[in-house]
Amino acid sequence: MISPALTKNQSLVLDVLTRSDQPVSAYTILDRLRDHGFRAPLQVYRALEKLTEAGLVHRLESINAFVACAHRNAACCGGHAHGTVAFAICTGCGQATEFHDHDIDHRLDGWAKARNFRPQKTTIEIRGLCESCAA
Amino acid sequence: MISPALTKNQSLVLDVLTRSDQPVSAYTILDRLRDHGFRAPLQVYRALEKLTEAGLVHRLESINAFVACAHRNAACCGGHAHGTVAFAICTGCGQATEFHDHDIDHRLDGWAKARNFRPQKTTIEIRGLCESCAA
DNA sequence: TGGCACACGTTATAGCATAACGCAACAAAC
DNA sequence: GTTTGTTGCGTTATGCTATAACGTGTGCCA
Numbered sequence: 001m002i003s004p005a006l007t008k009n010q011s012l013v014l015d016v017l018t019r020s021d022q023p024v025s026a027y028t029i030l031d032r033l034r035d036h037g038f039r040a041p042l043q044v045y046r047a048l049e050k051l052t053e054a055g056l057v058h059r060l061e062s063i064n065a066f067v068a069c070a071h072r073n074a075a076c077c078g079g080h081a082h083g084t085v086a087f088a089i090c091t092g093c094g095q096a097t098e099f100h101d102h103d104i105d106h107r108l109d110g111w112a113k114a115r116n117f118r119p120q121k122t123t124i125e126i127r128g129l130c131e132s133c134a135a
Numbered sequence: 136m137i138s139p140a141l142t143k144n145q146s147l148v149l150d151v152l153t154r155s156d157q158p159v160s161a162y163t164i165l166d167r168l169r170d171h172g173f174r175a176p177l178q179v180y181r182a183l184e185k186l187t188e189a190g191l192v193h194r195l196e197s198i199n200a201f202v203a204c205a206h207r208n209a210a211c212c213g214g215h216a217h218g219t220v221a222f223a224i225c226t227g228c229g230q231a232t233e234f235h236d237h238d239i240d241h242r243l244d245g246w247a248k249a250r251n252f253r254p255q256k257t258t259i260e261i262r263g264l265c266e267s268c269a270a
Numbered sequence: 271t272g273g274c275a276c277a278c279g280t281t282a283t284a285g286c287a288t289a290a291c292g293c294a295a296c297a298a299a300c
Numbered sequence: 301g302t303t304t305g306t307t308g309c310g311t312t313a314t315g316c317t318a319t320a321a322c323g324t325g326t327g328c329c330a
Contacts, residue, residue: 007276007277007278008277008278009277009278010277025316025317026316026317026318027316027317037279039279039280040279040280040281041317041318041319042278042279042280042318042319042320043278043279045317045318045319046277046278050277061196061197061258061260062196062256062258064286064316064317064318086243088246088247088250088252088254090252091255097250097252099246101242101243101246103238103242104239104242104243107236107238107239107242108221108236108239108259108261111223111234111236112223112261112263115223115232115265115266116265116266116269117223117225117232117261117263117264117265117266117269118263118264118269119223119261119262119263120226120262120263120264121197121261121262121263122259122260122261122262123196123197123258123259123260123261123262124243124257124258124259125196125257125258126243126247126252126254126256126257126258127254127255127256127257127258128247128252128253128254128255128256129252129253129255130250130251130252131250131251131252134251134252134253142307142308142309143308144308144309145308160285160286161285161286161287162285162286172310174310174311175310175311175312176286176287176288177287177288177289177309177310177311178309178310180286180287180288181308181309185308199285199286199287199317
């Protein structure tokens with residue numbers, strides 16, 4: 001997975017996501033970057049597209065928001081070349097926790113292979129209450 | 136899971152979904168029901184909300200569309216009281232295949248329990264190409 | 271130096287979802 | 301039987317999410 005250096009817009013968007021402790025919507029990103037010259041949604045979406053392709057950012061389908069990949073320096077799962085990403089998203093505090101599960105990957109893989117289904121992108125998201133918010 | 140009888144609007148919406156061989160967006164449902172007096176998105180969304188609560192309809196988060204539950208009469212997984220629903224969605228032909236995997240449920244459950252995370256709704260969606268479309 | 275690829279900026283538009291109001295029907299409680 | 305609460309319904313308006321279509325500039329390299 002060789003990626004070119006990030007462009008200015010891509011860096012700015014990634015920076016917003018990295019600084020945030022929660023998923024951020026595209027329009028929120030736009031607002032946070034108005035001082036840096038951002039004026040239109042497409043500037044955000046185009047950057048997000050590249051960042052997502054590069055695996056630096058994940059999109060949370062169930063809440064239409066984006067997060068920086070939490071594991072790009074992690075040694076787990078053989079570094080950044082891991083399989084499917086899963087998220088637990090707290091509906092209370094909004095926090096999203098990224099995790100990986102090899103067994104689940106394997107099960108889904110098995111299902112797909114058995115049916116000659118060729119996966120492109122897999123989404124696994126659990127919405128619920130985190131420990132703090134459930135108390 | 137005791138549900139009251141469906142209202143007229145709910146029946147109409149469920150009927151559209153049942154007849155369709157593909158997921159349908161809320162606005163498409165609206166269009167298909169204009170002849171039956173539907174005029175506003177909320178009429179659709181309110182029906183969808185109830186149907187989803189009742190487990191008769193599933194929402195596909197990754198494509199913002201809805202499908203009738205494929206398994207409400209099935210004997211698998213102890214009838215309609217099964218666990219999490221998963222989907223394989225073909226980006227070619229648009230078809231969505233519903234399936235269940237007990238092992239995956241179990242793994243996700245285990246992850247959640249270990250962290251005292253209380254799941255409310257879990258989304259599992261594989262987008263890719265079905266056998267026909269991959270050929 | 272022409273052609274190509276790519277990022278960018280702008281305007282406009284499409285698509286998805288909900289807020290807030292009021293009305294009507296029905297059932298339980300008194 | 302009237303009150304009261306609940307539920308569904310219809311309407312208008314609005315907000316949020318995402319992309320189409322156009323043109324510009326820059327760097328690369330054949």
